[in-house]
Amino acid sequence: MSFTPFFTALFAHHGGFGLNLNPLDTNLINLVIVIGVLVWFLRGFLGGILERRRQAILADLSDAEQRLQSATAALTQAQQDLAAARQKAEQIRQDGQARAHAVRVDSQQRTIEEMARLKEDATADLKAEASRVTALLRREAARQAIEQALASLPAKLDETAQARLIDQSIQNLGNA
Known part of the structure; x- marks a missing residue:
């Protein structure tokens, strides 16, 4: 009993979908050959x-x-370079702060020394001026004393007193 005519008759009469299992009628062999050739050539x-x-x-x-x-590797090297640059920048910043502090301390020390020197100079100038004024006052006082003594001397000094004064002065010079 063949199922092919039965199925064919069943589906053909109804005018719908039908299944054709005949390999020659459906070109199934041709399709297998074409697909095989395509696979073999296209492979x-x-x-x-x-x-x-x-x-x-x-x-x-x-x-x-x-x-x-x-x-x-470049990123790693760049990160190392960046770290080194940051470290160098920090070192430069610290060196700059240390230098600025040293300059400030040195400047303050020089200012203090200069002020002390100026004070010493002013004190020395003041002492010198005081000595000069004192010497000037002494000379002026001595000059006035001598003028007064010379003015009053002729009236107080007679010949005997004058001779005695001269002798006494000579004797003082001889002892010295």
């Missing part, structure tokens, strides 16, 4: 294209990996 062609594409993708991945490694 080499598509395989080559796919292999080249795979090689290109692998090369791109390898290149990207190498660039990633070099970028990572």
